[in-house]
Amino acid sequence: MIPDAFQFPLLRDHAQPLHRQLYLRIREAILSGQLPPGARLPATRVLAADLGVSRGTVDQAYGQLLAEGFLLSRAAAGTLVHPGLESRLVGPRAGHACAANPLQAGTAPTEPAPPRPFQLGLPALDAFPRKLWARLAGHRARSLSLSGLNYPDPAGYRPLREAIVRHLALFRGIHCDVGQVFITSGFQGALGLAIRTLLRPGDPVWMEDPGYFRASGALRLAGARLMPAPVDRNGLCVDEAIRRAPDARMAYCTPSHHAPLGVALSLPRRLALLDWAERRQAWIVEDDYDGEFRYDGPPLPALRSLDRAGRVLYVGSFSKTLFPGLRLGYLVAPASEAARFAEACDLLSPAPSILDQATAADFLGQGHFARHIKRMRALYAGRRAALAAALQAECGGRLRLDGQPVGLQLAAWLPDGDDDRAVAARLSARGLAGQALSSFCLDGGHPPALLLGFANVPAEQAPALARRLREALDAR
Numbered sequence: 131m132i133p134d135a136f137q138f139p140l141l142r143d144h145a146q147p148l149h150r151q152l153y154l155r156i157r158e159a160i161l162s163g164q165l166p167p168g169a170r171l172p173a174t175r176v177l178a179a180d181l182g183v184s185r186g187t188v189d190q191a192y193g194q195l196l197a198e199g200f201l202l203s204r205a206a207a208g209t210l211v212h213p214g215l216e217s218r219l220v221g222p223r224a225g226h227a228c229a230a231n232p233l234q235a236g237t238a239p240t241e242p243a244p245p246r247p248f249q250l251g252l253p254a255l256d257a258f259p260r261k262l263w264a265r266l267a268g269h270r271a272r273s274l275s276l277s278g279l280n281y282p283d284p285a286g287y288r289p290l291r292e293a294i295v296r297h298l299a300l301f302r303g304i305h306c307d308v309g310q311v312f313i314t315s316g317f318q319g320a321l322g323l324a325i326r327t328l329l330r331p332g333d334p335v336w337m338e339d340p341g342y343f344r345a346s347g348a349l350r351l352a353g354a355r356l357m358p359a360p361v362d363r364n365g366l367c368v369d370e371a372i373r374r375a376p377d378a379r380m381a382y383c384t385p386s387h388h389a390p391l392g393v394a395l396s397l398p399r400r401l402a403l404l405d406w407a408e409r410r411q412a413w414i415v416e417d418d419y420d421g422e423f424r425y426d427g428p429p430l431p432a433l434r435s436l437d438r439a440g441r442v443l444y445v446g447s448f449s450k451t452l453f454p455g456l457r458l459g460y461l462v463a464p465a466s467e468a469a470r471f472a473e474a475c476d477l478l479s480p481a482p483s484i485l486d487q488a489t490a491a492d493f494l495g496q497g498h499f500a501r502h503i504k505r506m507r508a509l510y511a512g513r514r515a516a517l518a519a520a521l522q523a524e525c526g527g528r529l530r531l532d533g534q535p536v537g538l539q540l541a542a543w544l545p546d547g548d549d550d551r552a553v554a555a556r557l558s559a560r561g562l563a564g565q566a567l568s569s570f571c572l573d574g575g576h577p578p579a580l581l582l583g584f585a586n587v588p589a590e591q592a593p594a595l596a597r598r599l600r601e602a603l604d605a606r
């Protein structure tokens with residue numbers, strides 16, 4: 131029987147070759163303490179058969195790890211994790227950067243690793259049209275003109291901004307001028323820009339609770355006073371947030387699909403939120419990170435489409451619709467603030483590489499983007515349904531699934547009283563990357579649940595992964 135540390139899918143269509151993926155997995159298992167010093171590795175023949183790869187693939191991965199001193203080969207005993215590695219220097223650490231970030235748990239520090247089963251926050255990496263992207267990027271790189279080497283517009287490449295304006299009008303119900311659109315380094319870059327432009331240290335900010343930990347982390351780092359705003363089946367509880375902190379300067383919100391629960395902000399609450407912002411002259415950051423992915427109907431219009439008073443800063447990201455390694459996103463500023471944003475952009479966060487922006491502009495402008503999203507919607511609907519069915523069959527008595535058919539992850543509720551962080555730790559020990567809902571909470575007080583990313587779980591792998599998840603639930 132192969133140990134859990136080796137039970138993970140290798141992706142054939144991944145940018146990294148199979149031997150490299152295997153090398154990274156084993157290295158990560160050693161560094162995290164999952165494979166302690168002295169642990170025996172499976173024979174290459176056995177592991178190759180189990181993973182469905184050639185023996186040469188396993189040989190190459192082992193060979194690299196031997197060369198780097200992670201492994202030791204002993205004729206009789208086979209291959210071991212080097213017993214000379216001090217367990218003080220490997221193994222889980224308090225405050226380790228990877229552990230602090232639930233979306234990247236398990237990522238190797240030097241090079242992104244392939245996705246782990248149930249990893250959150252990722253689109254289907256195996257389904258991205260890499261060849262098409264490479265062709266567009268290659269064309270852009272080859273046709274780079276002399277003036278293309280100059281400093282570009284800090285607000286972003288104009289054709290990309292124009293393509294975004296068209297996309298938002300067609301698909302998100304937002305009508306804006308190209309001068310209001312700023313290209314950023316993903317959502318994170320857009321939030322940084324909004325904070326620098328509009329917030330002062332000490333300003334109170336509503337933060338959804340549970341909510342996206344990278345948003346709360348960035349706001350905290352900027353010196354904002356976080357005001358936890360509870361979330362229920364209708365999204366952010368606007369009345370309660372007003373009761374707690376009526377004079378907040380800003381509200382962070384995920385109206386289309388709450389992160390991480392997936393619920394939509396109801397229309398009465400949307401109107402109440404906009405009304406509060408208008409009366410108090412407060413700002414709303416609308417994080418529309420995966421609003422395109424709704425599987426039982428067309429996407430819901432963005433909150434920004436209802437904003438008549440110009441209080442919403444709309445943020446979009448290409449991390450889910452294209453791929454997160456691109457680090458591209460955008461912010462649509464209210465018309466009244468466009469000049470302030472342009473200045474902050476110029477001085478503090480100019481748009482990322484012109485080549486990536488130009489490639490994205492071609493991808494959008496030539497119609498590939500709309501086609502890709504349409505294809506991904508169908509793929510995700512299928513992957514979500516397959517995982518939900520497999521979980522129901524395997525863990526029906528232990529987990530309850532009740533989320534909306536949206537987004538890229540499922541919320542699986544555990545029985546009351548369960549410790550979701552302990553369950554997530556048992557998953558992690560088996561190479562599975564689901565996350566505890568409580569790791570997204572500020573004030574706590576939410577029933578226990580696991581969040582399971584399904585975008586990278588091919589339908590045919592769902593039953594086996596659900597079985598491994600059940601084994602993790604059963605283990606004590």
Ligand SMILES: Cc1ncc(COP(=O)(O)O)c(C=O)c1O
Nearest residue numbers: 251316317318342389419447449
């Ligand atoms: C709630 C939320 N917002 C935004 C993002 C995208 O962030 P970025 O564009 O910085 O990759 C994510 C990614 O997982 C997310 O979960």
